[in-house]
Amino acid sequence: MAKAQETILEIDLSALTHNFNYLKSKLQPQTKFLAVVKAFAYGSDSIEVAKHLETLDVDYFAVAYANEGVNLRDAGITTPILVLHPQPINFKTIIERCLEPSIYSARILNEFIKVAKANSQTNYPVHIKFNTGLNRLGFWENDIDYIVSQLNETKSIVAKSLFSHLAASEDLKEVEFTNSQIKKFEHIAKEFENKIGYKPWVHLCNTSGIINYPNAHLDMVRSGIGLYGFGNSALEDKNLKPIASLKSIISQIHNIDKDESVGYNRAYKSQGFETIATIPIGHADGINRIYGNGKGFVFINEIKVPIIGNVCMDMIMVNVTGVDCKEGDEVIVFNFKNKASVLAESANTISYEILTSISQRVKRIYLAD
Template sequence: MGKVGETTLVLDLSALEHNYRYLRSRIAPTTKFMAVVKAFAYGSDMVAIAKKLESLGVDYFAVAYVVEGSLLRNAGIKTPILVLHPLAANFDEMIDRCLEPNIYSLKILEQFVSTAKTKKQKDYPVHIKFNTGLNRLGFQKADLDQMAAQIKDCQEIKVVSFFSHLAASEDPDEKAFSNNQINSFLALSDELAQKLGDSPMRHMLNTSGIINYPEAQFEMVRSGIGLYGYGNEAAVDAKLKPIATLKTIISQIHEIPANESVGYNRAFKSERARKTATLPIGHADGIGRQYGKGKASILIHGKKAPIIGNVCMDMIMVDVTDIDCAEGDEVIVFGPESSAEQFASSAQTISYEILTAISQRVKRELLNE
């Protein structure tokens, strides 16, 4: 991996392929695979990631909002796209771009059918979400009769899948809860299928679900974080390859005398003479203030340099007292050598947050296209 002259998120598409093939190896050959590419493909490059995955043969994509699906269509992506959190204000655009909605409430069902009628649609594909315990979006048993009545004789839409979402698939202490969710999903799916006289495909498993509950893979699985190299447990992480490396450089080095302060609010005060390096990355780039004051470290020549003082909008300062380095040297914030999960856990958060926080002003560089 070559040196960079500015803050850069390097994306290794061969690692993405490795992760996809590993996750596919954990499911039956006939099971479909939905790749979750919401939030700019977990903070990476949604178009590049989707194009690579489409070339590898994924069956579906999932995004959070219509704007994300439209970006993929603009880039030439032809694979079906599920919109996980559609809003009525975007239904016209959704149909125009052939994006498929998650129907999660009676109101959303009514509004989408109304739009489909106005746009003279027939058998437009929709997905029905059941709330089995996450309590975020989805229908419950009490909704089934009214929902079925609205759908059964509706010519404008066709239900192509039933789905739900596990709340704690990575947590062995919540196995009973997860199994209860799976059983609830089966019961709701069977009941609605009977009422509709149809049997759409089903999908419930996320990345950790693929690993821990393969018996519930049904006709399709969904993976997000696993594709990007993280499996929510050490044994799985060892099988995956982080696709993203966040790199930057040293802009300036300072010799800090004893009893001097560094940064805003004088949040760091030197008890002895120290050497600091200033880096061109800050909270506007996704490195939040929670990582400052010694909580997180970055790598310079393989050695840890803790962030000192408060994170600034466009800069951080790190302690390099015991590191032989110079202005212009490369710095690794996270990557295969020191994972985003490790970096995030230093501030008591998760890899998802730091990955998706990386600002769009940070340059993206693709490897192994």
């Protein structure tokens, strides 16, 4: 692959294929696979990722918001798309674009039935979300009778699936809690099925659930971060390949004397004669201010160098004293070797945050499968 000549995000589609196949290998043949492509496919590119996964026969996609699903439909994606956090203002659009909403409260249920009726829908597929302990979205178990009664009173919608979300499937100290969630959801699903008179699909596992709880794969699993190369544990990270590499270049090199300052608010002052490199990437590109003042780092000619001073909107400065480098040299922010998760840990955050922060103004380059 060519060296970067500007700030770019390389997306390796062969790594995406590898991750998909690895996670699929954990499943029974009949278990469906839902790929989570919300948040611009975790900062990579939802359209290119979804197009590639369609070639691999993925069963479903999930997005957070309706407009994300609309963007996929506009790009020609035909695979079913679950909208995880829909709002009533978007219900008509959801129906028009053949998106499938998560129904997580009585308000959302009643509003969607109303819009489905107004648009002459019959058996429009919806996905009923239950809260089993994450306490974000979802009905409670004691809402089952109400949900069933509402569904039985209309022909406009039908429950295609029931689902919930594990709160700590990556944390092996929380196995007891996770198993309690699994049991609660299985009980909810059985009771719902008995009362509604048909069997919706059921799905519960996220990436860490796929890996750690094979007994809970049920009819379908949902994977987000795993597809993008992170398994939420050092062991599983070895089996996955990060698909995104964030690269830039050295724009300019400065030599400064002792006690000279660097950047806004003079946040960094040199300890002696030092060499400073400026790189065209900043907090508008996803390198948040938290990575400034020595917390974050980049790699130049395989040497780890610290970010100094405050991160600027469009630039960072790094200390390259003693490093053999020149203007125009490639800079690695993260890649398959120097992982985003390690950079994230330096600022006490997680890979999800740094990946999804990468601005859409950063040019994407796609490496063929």
